[in-house]
Amino acid sequence: MRWLGITLCLLGACVGLVAWIYLRDRDPGNWQLPERQLAAADAARTLVAFGGDDCGRDCAVKLVDRLYPHHWLVRITVRGRSQCLQLDLATFSTDQPHGLAGVEPSSCMVRR
Amino acid sequence: MHTALDRPRLWRVTAVLAALLLCGLVLASAQGSLTVLTQRPAAGQPAALPAWVGWCTRGIPREDRRRLAYCARIEGRVIDSTHGPGALETHVAVVGGFHVVLVRLPEGAPTPSWGTHIVAIGPLFRARDGQREVQAFWLQPR
Numbered sequence: 209m210r211w212l213g214i215t216l217c218l219l220g221a222c223v224g225l226v227a228w229i230y231l232r233d234r235d236p237g238n239w240q241l242p243e244r245q246l247a248a249a250d251a252a253r254t255l256v257a258f259g260g261d262d263c264g265r266d267c268a269v270k271l272v273d274r275l276y277p278h279h280w281l282v283r284i285t286v287r288g289r290s291q292c293l294q295l296d297l298a299t300f301s302t303d304q305p306h307g308l309a310g311v312e313p314s315s316c317m318v319r320r
Numbered sequence: 321m322h323t324a325l326d327r328p329r330l331w332r333v334t335a336v337l338a339a340l341l342l343c344g345l346v347l348a349s350a351q352g353s354l355t356v357l358t359q360r361p362a363a364g365q366p367a368a369l370p371a372w373v374g375w376c377t378r379g380i381p382r383e384d385r386r387r388l389a390y391c392a393r394i395e396g397r398v399i400d401s402t403h404g405p406g407a408l409e410t411h412v413a414v415v416g417g418f419h420v421v422l423v424r425l426p427e428g429a430p431t432p433s434w435g436t437h438i439v440a441i442g443p444l445f446r447a448r449d450g451q452r453e454v455q456a457f458w459l460q461p462r
């Protein structure tokens with residue numbers, strides 16, 4: 209049993225070393241989701257802000273493309289009417305007194 | 321259960337293997353180094369600076385990331401590589417001096433394979449995933 213204990217200690221040291229190297233330089237305040245997930249979440253909140261949260265199949269949201277860093281093109285359908293919007297993930301907010309921030313109407317064509 | 325655990329010879333072998341694994345990890349992560357130059361050096365002190373500092377201004381630093389330091393030099397081994405999201409964008413993860421640093425390769429630079437020893441120099445940023453990232457203005461596989 210002594211060798212088993214030594215094995216477990218050594219494996220624990222391996223895991224501890226790798227975790228320490230991986231975590232030591234990270235910014236603990238910057239554990240962000242992947243950009244696609246952030247964009248999907250913001251797009252869903254935009255759909256709700258457009259009144260599309262209670263119309264079932266007539267309402268939908270789709271990520272069209274990533275235009276450039278932090279900017280996504282999304283297509284929103286509310287009661288059968290579709291339009292494309294550009295989301296700026298860095299400035300997106302639904303807490304503005306006059307509506308949404310970080311959302312702009314856009315063509316559905318992807319321009320690069 | 322007790323019989324399965326009561327195998328001293330087996331556990332002696334696993335202990336030796338675990339010790340070898342630990343030694344390998346220590347050796348692999350200890351080699352190389354990370355040097356960070358936090359501020360742009362004053363104009364009057366070029367003699368005191370390492371020669372690689374000259375490469376810190378040979379490119380245009382990106383503006384979409386938080387800059388952590390004026391410049392950094394990472395020397396270590398490549399442990400991973402990713403392409404995108406831009407068409408010519410390639411990042412590699414480098415371990416050296418007990419640090420993990422991402423390196424954004426210059427556009428068009430060939431992607432070093434796993435285990436390649438590289439040196440990269442450039443401004444230091446905070447990558448989107450929270451790690452530190454060097455935007456390589458100079459890159460040399462060794």
